[in-house]
Amino acid sequence: QVQLVESGGGLVQPGGSLRLSCAVSLNIFSIFTMAWYRQAPGKQRDLVAAITPGDSTNYGDSVKGRFTISRDSAKNTVYLQMSSLKPEDTAVYYCNGRNIFTRTDYWGQGTQVTVSS
Secondary structure (H helix, E strand, C coil): CCCCCEEEEEEECCCCCCEEEEECCCCCCCEEEEEEECCCCCCCEEEEEEEECCCCEECCCCCCCCCEEEEEEECCEEEEEECCCHHHHHHEEEEEEEEECCCCCEEECCCEEEECC
């Protein structure tokens, strides 16, 4: 069973940085696209960043140039490095893994990121 556990959220001032981590229970990066989504109160869950088994990445327009997704296969961990944070980045951030063959999605429990002075 694939389990995803996020960590690293918290309160940060505007302009600050934060790194989120997603620990994955199995070595799945070769057949899973890993992604980060976020959901603010009253809004839909939106894609923030994704990385494919072939190392292609894509980002939501609002975070391009500020956020970076990466993964460490030895640690079974996916990261989201967030810089130049803005109040509008405030949301619950979710780690997602999608099996590229079955299209099955797995989700973490989410971690709160609050950007405020």
